[in-house]
Amino acid sequence: MKDLNLIFFVDKNWNIGVKGDMLYKTQKDLDHFKEITYGQVLVMGRKTLEALPGKNGLEGRTNIVLTRNKDYKAENIILVESIDALEKELEKHNEEIFLIGGGNLVNQLFSHCTYAYITKMHYSFDIFDTSIPNLDELENWEIVKEEEAFNDGRFQIKFIEYKKIK
Ligand SMILES: NC(=O)c1ccc[n+]([C@@H]2O[C@H](COP(=O)([O-])OP(=O)(O)OC[C@H]3O[C@@H](n4cnc5c(N)ncnc54)[C@H](OP(=O)(O)O)[C@@H]3O)[C@@H](O)[C@H]2O)c1
Incomplete structure (x- = not known):
């Protein structure tokens, strides 16, 4: 299997979805997703x-x-x-390959993932049913880029990039 990039919007606990939908959407993240994945x-x-x-x-x-x-x-x-x-x-x-979801597919393909574009919000949702592994807790993943947090009017949100190191 070729190397895969992950690209996900996660809450503080790395939850990503509820009842078939994302937990939250914000325009700056949608633009960021398009910019990175286009082509x-x-x-x-x-x-x-x-x-x-x-x-x-x-x-x-x-x-x-x-x-x-x-x-x-x-x-x-x-x-x-x-x-x-x-x-x-x-x-x-x-071209570059991006695994964009969902939790089920990440579970099956995680061993092939080597890079991750994560948009992380500083907030924990109470209701969720889908999540991805918490890369901050895994020894073989490290942060390679972390932007200043921005506030979208409701939440503090950050773009962070991770790389698998072994
Ligand atoms: N926050 C984010 O960035 C983000 C990104 C993406 C998704 N999400 C959220 O994640 C949730 C969806 O994720 P999910 O984990 O429930 O589902 P999913 O991974 O998107 O899709 C699961 C479906 O994929 C198919 N599938 C899985 N493994 C397969 C295999 N080995 N061979 C063939 N088909 C296979 C099956 O489809 P069939 O049942 O048709 O056979 C299965 O029901 C939604 O709430 C969505 O909004 C969030």
Whole structure:
């Protein structure tokens, strides 16, 4: 499997979603996501696709979606039915690869992730059902870039980049 970049918006406890949706959205993060992923390859689970606007692949990017449903239909996506099929599909692409969600896919592919773009908010949501590993608690991940926090009018939010070191 090729190396994967993670790109996620997390709360203080690394929770990412509730009832099929993100915990929170803010324009500056959506712009940051577009800037980093534009022109690249996105990998996502079917539930993450369904959380995107229009439930279709994002424009300007190759969208690879995992589902076991062979008849699944959406616009601007490449369907793959297994991790093996994903590996084969990724061999056809030379761009950077971003695993954009969700928690289920991160659990299965975490050993192939080597870099992470994390937008972290300084707030813990009480209600959530999806999370990703807390990279601050893992010895083999380190912070390589940390921007000044900004306030979006409600919350303190920071862009942080992590790298896997072994
Ligand atoms: N905060 C963030 O940055 C962020 C980013 C992304 C997502 N999210 C949130 O995360 C949640 C969704 O995450 P999730 O973990 O529930 O689901 P998910 O990983 O997005 O999708 C899971 C689905 O992917 C398919 N799948 C998984 N493993 C597969 C395999 N090995 N082979 C074939 N298909 C496979 C299955 O689809 P089928 O059931 O169709 O077979 C499965 O139900 C939502 O709340 C979303 O808003 C948050």
